Amino acid sequence: MAAALLLWLSLAGGLSAHALEPGFLDIRETAPDQFLLIWKVPQVSGTPMEITARLPDSCTQPRPPQVSFAQSAFITSWQTDCPGGLTGQPITIEGLDATRTDVLVRLEPLTGARQTLRMTPGAASAAFAVEPSLGQVVQTYLYLGIDHILVGIDHLLFVLALVLLVPGRWALLKTVTAFTLAHSITLSLATLGFLTLPGPPVEAVIALSITFLATELLRLRRGEQVLSARKPWLVAFTFGLLHGLGFAGALAETGLPPSDIPAALLMFNIGVELGQILFIAVVLAVIWLVRRILDRMPEGARIAALGQLTVIYAIGGVSAYWLLERVAGFFA
Template identity: 50%
Template sequence: MQVLFVLFVLIMHTGPAAAHALQPGYLEITQMSDAGFRIVWKKPDVAGRPMSIHVRLPAACDMASPPPPSYDGRVWSSIWLTTCAGGLDGQPVVIEGLETTRTDVLVRYRPASGPVRSERLTPQKTGFVIPANPSALSVLRSYIPLGVEHILGGIDHLLFVFALLLIIRDRWRLLFAITAFTVAHSITMAAATLKWVSLPGPPVEAVIALSIMFLASEILQQKRDQERLSERYPWAVSFSFGLLHGFGFAGALADIGLPQTDIPLALLAFNTGVELGQLIFVAAVLCVAMLLRCVWPAMVCRARAPNSAFLVGSAYFIGALSAFWFIERVTGFFA
């Protein structure tokens, strides 16, 4: 089990220092007239500078490249108007430099009439041709992978799930806890995305860090002859904090953007991707644990005992990291 902990630490440090992975880029093209278009181009921030990726519209557009971007505290944005002779249907859009990054770019094309067309560009696929006959499947192809990448890149969300795995020993309680977490964050993510409920993002992110600190303290206070609240009613704990994490997911989805005519479908696709990513993570951790149990059963048994070196070390690691995030996010209120 010590190997599992080391593996998890290494995974956590393969990404950026922030709690979330680098946000994807976002390009929105809105048709204003037969040949006129409004372009919104958002690039992720990298150490105080815009990521070195550049949008290139078709050569028929009189402004094929954007003006210098401005920074709003989260992303670098450019907004401009361009005229493209003959329109954009069947024309290529390319993100130069994307092939040298590890991020994606979500492209939304909003024609004057008809459904919004969405496309996800990656380092392996840096451009696409705007289809003349769009398919609704393009929304699913774009937003499901974005959901998977967000949860697998969101270290704070994964750390919460990992802490649940350390606390809950009964497989049925674990199943109910994961299900409750899923249901809870699905509810608040949908409510926030559809504008039924609104909470400011920075306080939500700070409280998410507190939720992880709570689970770290529960790990430390485990006893052999007495179950903690999180052990007796894990579904209640995971459901309560899952509501908060849902607001975090909604904030990420708002940064990415939603097709106005396909909001329910895009929301379902993104949430499906989040669940798939969560299941992938849980399955990976459980598979490693099962493998270790087969190879070193006695060691795993000792590691799972309350106050074992593994659990104490894990709790301090989780608590210290979440405390750092909490302080960082609270101080960000005043930045």
């Protein structure tokens, strides 16, 4: 287990702590069969990700696009005419299959309900329904929440550190519940506009929270009394407030319309929790299996101790790298 986790963490150190934020295509009908498109493309090393939004062949582009850069994404806007409208016709994100991100496509018609589609590398083409349902919003943001937690390596490292820190299932349940409650509070407040903090400092403190837990794990192994071991729920709740702001940043990137916020916020949060529970279940299952194997080996206890120490140092090293990288970004 230690070798596998160390390899994963080492690779993670060369990547962004988050998966790329989702791309976003906003389509607003300004007149019958006439649409304004705003296309937000994530940046990759200072350049736009190589993905292109392709509308049905019936659409035209009467004026050249306008390109700008804002909020770590390249934004293009243009007008187009689509005789017959856009419902029931495929929209494709070309090049998405070669990425590791999603794209949300939202349609705001002159009449009728707004719709949101979620494109993925494995399903880069979809069509708006003629008669949309609330179920579309529910499914879209539920899956987005699951995706965001499962590929948000920094959030997962924090949860992994909690699992290693807290002995006993009941204590772990209380600690994870405190973390869940805390990030649900700030996620909701930030999404509803009651709480606003700049993203870079929040991301830096999230990295600091992981480094702190790694340090606490090392101190605990030396037999010291540490706050995170005495009151892990308090530490989880405190840092969970900051992690919630990180989740809110990802949700805000989708450009939620006011009418979608209640359902989208609820389902995104549920998706995050489902992904978190799945991750914890996998980690506990791996730990149980490795312990069963090592218990049958003469040097099993020593190997287990060395493996855990290796994982702790890997968590601390990767998070310290992220911390330095994010703080350096303040001055870039």
